[in-house]
Amino acid sequence: MIVVTGRVQIPAERREEFLAVAGAMCAASREDDGCIGYRVYEDLEQPNRYVFIEEWRDDEALQSHFSQPHTGTFMGALVPMLAAPADALFHTVAATLRLDPARGLVAVD
Amino acid sequence: MIVVTGRVQIPAERREEFLAVAGAMCAASREDDGCIGYRVYEDLEQPNRYVFIEEWRDDEALQSHFSQPHTGTFMGALVPMLAAPADALFHTVAATLRLDPARGLVAVD
Numbered sequence: 001m002i003v004v005t006g007r008v009q010i011p012a013e014r015r016e017e018f019l020a021v022a023g024a025m026c027a028a029s030r031e032d033d034g035c036i037g038y039r040v041y042e043d044l045e046q047p048n049r050y051v052f053i054e055e056w057r058d059d060e061a062l063q064s065h066f067s068q069p070h071t072g073t074f075m076g077a078l079v080p081m082l083a084a085p086a087d088a089l090f091h092t093v094a095a096t097l098r099l100d101p102a103r104g105l106v107a108v109d
Numbered sequence: 110m111i112v113v114t115g116r117v118q119i120p121a122e123r124r125e126e127f128l129a130v131a132g133a134m135c136a137a138s139r140e141d142d143g144c145i146g147y148r149v150y151e152d153l154e155q156p157n158r159y160v161f162i163e164e165w166r167d168d169e170a171l172q173s174h175f176s177q178p179h180t181g182t183f184m185g186a187l188v189p190m191l192a193a194p195a196d197a198l199f200h201t202v203a204a205t206l207r208l209d210p211a212r213g214l215v216a217v218d
Binding site: 001003005019022023026039040041042043044045046050051053085086087088089090091092093094095096097098099101105109 | 110111112116127131132135148149150151152153154155159162194195196197198199200201202203204205206207208210214217
Protein backbone atom coordinates (compact mmCIF):
# COMPACT_ATOMS: atom_id res chain seq x y z
CA MET A 1 0.00 0.00 0.00
CA ILE A 2 1.01 3.61 -0.47
CA VAL A 3 -0.19 6.12 2.13
CA VAL A 4 -0.11 9.78 1.17
CA THR A 5 -0.47 12.69 3.57
CA GLY A 6 -0.90 15.98 1.75
CA ARG A 7 -0.85 18.97 4.06
CA VAL A 8 -1.97 22.37 2.83
CA GLN A 9 -2.48 25.85 4.24
CA ILE A 10 -5.40 27.86 2.84
CA PRO A 11 -6.25 31.50 3.61
CA ALA A 12 -9.32 31.75 5.84
CA GLU A 13 -11.24 33.73 3.24
CA ARG A 14 -10.90 30.88 0.74
CA ARG A 15 -12.14 28.16 3.09
CA GLU A 16 -15.50 27.58 1.38
CA GLU A 17 -13.89 27.52 -2.05
CA PHE A 18 -11.32 25.02 -0.77
CA LEU A 19 -13.99 22.78 0.80
CA ALA A 20 -15.86 22.58 -2.51
CA VAL A 21 -12.73 21.76 -4.50
CA ALA A 22 -11.41 19.30 -1.92
CA GLY A 23 -14.74 17.52 -1.52
CA ALA A 24 -15.09 17.05 -5.27
CA MET A 25 -11.55 15.69 -5.48
CA CYS A 26 -12.14 13.22 -2.65
CA ALA A 27 -15.38 11.92 -4.15
CA ALA A 28 -13.86 11.50 -7.61
CA SER A 29 -10.63 9.93 -6.35
CA ARG A 30 -12.43 7.35 -4.22
CA GLU A 31 -13.83 6.00 -7.52
CA ASP A 32 -10.32 5.62 -9.01
CA ASP A 33 -9.09 2.07 -9.51
CA GLY A 34 -6.91 1.00 -6.59
CA CYS A 35 -8.06 3.76 -4.25
CA ILE A 36 -8.54 2.38 -0.74
CA GLY A 37 -9.25 5.73 0.90
CA TYR A 38 -9.18 9.44 0.11
CA ARG A 39 -10.38 11.93 2.72
CA VAL A 40 -9.79 15.56 3.67
CA TYR A 41 -9.53 16.80 7.25
CA GLU A 42 -9.06 20.09 9.08
CA ASP A 43 -6.28 20.60 11.62
CA LEU A 44 -7.85 21.21 15.04
CA GLU A 45 -4.80 22.90 16.55
CA GLN A 46 -3.46 25.01 13.67
CA PRO A 47 -6.02 27.26 11.93
CA ASN A 48 -6.29 27.19 8.15
CA ARG A 49 -4.40 23.93 7.81
CA TYR A 50 -5.82 20.80 6.24
CA VAL A 51 -4.62 17.32 5.36
CA PHE A 52 -5.58 14.81 2.72
CA ILE A 53 -5.07 11.18 3.67
CA GLU A 54 -4.91 8.89 0.67
CA GLU A 55 -4.48 5.12 0.64
CA TRP A 56 -3.56 3.42 -2.64
CA ARG A 57 -3.26 -0.26 -3.49
CA ASP A 58 0.12 0.23 -5.20
CA ASP A 59 2.24 2.64 -7.24
CA GLU A 60 0.45 1.70 -10.45
CA ALA A 61 -2.85 2.88 -8.97
CA LEU A 62 -1.25 6.10 -7.74
CA GLN A 63 0.30 6.84 -11.13
CA SER A 64 -3.03 6.17 -12.84
CA HIS A 65 -4.68 8.57 -10.38
CA PHE A 66 -2.14 11.27 -11.29
CA SER A 67 -3.16 10.97 -14.94
CA GLN A 68 -6.90 11.36 -14.31
CA PRO A 69 -8.60 14.55 -15.50
CA HIS A 70 -9.97 15.27 -12.02
CA THR A 71 -6.43 15.30 -10.63
CA GLY A 72 -5.40 17.93 -13.14
CA THR A 73 -8.52 19.99 -12.44
CA PHE A 74 -7.89 19.76 -8.71
CA MET A 75 -4.24 20.78 -8.91
CA GLY A 76 -5.12 23.72 -11.14
CA ALA A 77 -7.66 24.94 -8.59
CA LEU A 78 -5.63 24.14 -5.47
CA VAL A 79 -2.23 25.62 -6.24
CA PRO A 80 -3.41 29.25 -6.56
CA MET A 81 -5.16 28.89 -3.17
CA LEU A 82 -2.09 27.79 -1.24
CA ALA A 83 -0.82 30.18 1.43
CA ALA A 84 2.42 28.16 1.65
CA PRO A 85 3.93 25.29 -0.33
CA ALA A 86 2.05 22.02 0.19
CA ASP A 87 3.77 19.26 2.16
CA ALA A 88 3.04 15.95 0.47
CA LEU A 89 4.59 12.73 1.78
CA PHE A 90 4.33 9.43 -0.10
CA HIS A 91 4.87 6.47 2.21
CA THR A 92 5.48 3.06 0.68
CA VAL A 93 4.16 0.70 3.34
CA ALA A 94 5.91 -2.58 4.12
CA ALA A 95 3.28 -3.88 6.53
CA THR A 96 0.09 -2.65 8.18
CA LEU A 97 -1.39 -3.72 11.48
CA ARG A 98 -4.89 -2.85 12.69
CA LEU A 99 -5.69 -2.56 16.37
CA ASP A 100 -8.58 -4.96 16.96
CA PRO A 101 -10.28 -4.36 20.33
CA ALA A 102 -10.77 -8.09 20.83
CA ARG A 103 -7.60 -9.49 19.28
CA GLY A 104 -4.94 -6.81 19.63
CA LEU A 105 -2.74 -5.91 16.64
CA VAL A 106 -3.64 -7.99 13.59
CA ALA A 107 -2.17 -7.96 10.08
CA VAL A 108 -4.11 -6.15 7.34
CA ASP A 109 -4.01 -7.78 3.91
CA MET B 110 9.22 5.27 10.27
CA ILE B 111 5.84 4.14 11.56
CA VAL B 112 2.80 6.14 10.49
CA VAL B 113 -0.36 5.71 12.53
CA THR B 114 -3.82 6.84 11.49
CA GLY B 115 -6.30 6.63 14.35
CA ARG B 116 -9.87 7.34 13.28
CA VAL B 117 -12.55 7.95 15.88
CA GLN B 118 -16.22 8.88 15.94
CA ILE B 119 -17.37 11.15 18.78
CA PRO B 120 -20.95 12.18 19.61
CA ALA B 121 -21.56 15.83 18.69
CA GLU B 122 -22.40 16.75 22.27
CA ARG B 123 -18.96 15.61 23.42
CA ARG B 124 -17.00 17.58 20.82
CA GLU B 125 -15.55 20.17 23.22
CA GLU B 126 -14.57 17.51 25.72
CA PHE B 127 -12.90 15.53 22.92
CA LEU B 128 -11.01 18.58 21.64
CA ALA B 129 -9.55 19.24 25.09
CA VAL B 130 -8.49 15.63 25.60
CA ALA B 131 -7.13 15.26 22.06
CA GLY B 132 -5.22 18.55 22.18
CA ALA B 133 -3.55 17.63 25.46
CA MET B 134 -2.59 14.22 24.06
CA CYS B 135 -1.10 15.75 20.89
CA ALA B 136 0.98 18.30 22.82
CA ALA B 137 2.30 15.70 25.28
CA SER B 138 3.03 13.10 22.60
CA ARG B 139 4.99 15.53 20.43
CA GLU B 140 7.44 15.73 23.34
CA ASP B 141 7.91 11.95 23.42
CA ASP B 142 11.27 10.62 22.28
CA GLY B 143 11.10 9.56 18.64
CA CYS B 144 7.89 11.42 17.85
CA ILE B 145 8.13 13.06 14.43
CA GLY B 146 4.54 14.26 14.33
CA TYR B 147 1.27 13.92 16.25
CA ARG B 148 -1.77 15.90 15.16
CA VAL B 149 -5.55 15.64 15.33
CA TYR B 150 -7.88 16.59 12.49
CA GLU B 151 -11.62 16.73 11.83
CA ASP B 152 -13.21 14.97 8.85
CA LEU B 153 -14.70 17.58 6.52
CA GLU B 154 -17.10 15.21 4.78
CA GLN B 155 -18.32 12.97 7.61
CA PRO B 156 -19.61 14.80 10.72
CA ASN B 157 -18.32 13.78 14.15
CA ARG B 158 -15.34 11.90 12.75
CA TYR B 159 -11.74 12.72 13.54
CA VAL B 160 -8.31 11.32 12.78
CA PHE B 161 -5.00 11.36 14.59
CA ILE B 162 -1.93 11.22 12.37
CA GLU B 163 1.16 10.07 14.22
CA GLU B 164 4.68 9.68 12.83
CA TRP B 165 7.20 7.72 14.87
CA ARG B 166 10.92 7.14 14.31
CA ASP B 167 10.64 3.41 14.91
CA ASP B 168 8.77 0.72 16.85
CA GLU B 169 10.86 1.33 19.95
CA ALA B 170 9.65 4.93 20.08
CA LEU B 171 6.05 3.82 19.56
CA GLN B 172 6.26 1.22 22.32
CA SER B 173 7.80 3.78 24.68
CA HIS B 174 4.94 6.14 23.84
CA PHE B 175 2.41 3.44 24.72
CA SER B 176 3.94 3.17 28.18
CA GLN B 177 3.79 6.90 28.95
CA PRO B 178 1.35 8.08 31.62
CA HIS B 179 -0.28 10.56 29.21
CA THR B 180 -1.13 7.68 26.85
CA GLY B 181 -2.94 5.84 29.65
CA THR B 182 -4.75 9.01 30.70
CA PHE B 183 -5.79 9.66 27.10
CA MET B 184 -7.09 6.15 26.46
CA GLY B 185 -9.05 6.22 29.71
CA ALA B 186 -10.74 9.47 28.67
CA LEU B 187 -11.19 8.60 24.98
CA VAL B 188 -12.71 5.13 25.08
CA PRO B 189 -15.91 6.12 26.96
CA MET B 190 -16.45 8.91 24.40
CA LEU B 191 -16.35 6.66 21.33
CA ALA B 192 -19.59 6.36 19.36
CA ALA B 193 -18.10 3.40 17.45
CA PRO B 194 -14.93 1.31 17.78
CA ALA B 195 -11.81 3.28 16.83
CA ASP B 196 -10.03 2.34 13.60
CA ALA B 197 -6.28 2.48 14.23
CA LEU B 198 -3.83 1.48 11.50
CA PHE B 199 -0.11 1.10 12.13
CA HIS B 200 1.89 1.39 8.91
CA THR B 201 5.52 0.31 8.94
CA VAL B 202 7.04 2.46 6.20
CA ALA B 203 9.69 1.09 3.86
CA ALA B 204 10.44 4.39 2.11
CA THR B 205 9.10 7.94 2.08
CA LEU B 206 9.23 10.44 -0.74
CA ARG B 207 8.40 14.14 -0.39
CA LEU B 208 7.04 16.13 -3.31
CA ASP B 209 9.43 19.06 -3.73
CA PRO B 210 7.99 21.79 -5.97
CA ALA B 211 11.41 22.44 -7.52
CA ARG B 212 12.86 18.93 -7.61
CA GLY B 213 9.92 16.53 -7.84
CA LEU B 214 9.81 13.45 -5.61
CA VAL B 215 12.83 13.29 -3.32
CA ALA B 216 13.74 10.73 -0.66
CA VAL B 217 13.14 11.62 3.00
CA ASP B 218 15.75 10.37 5.45
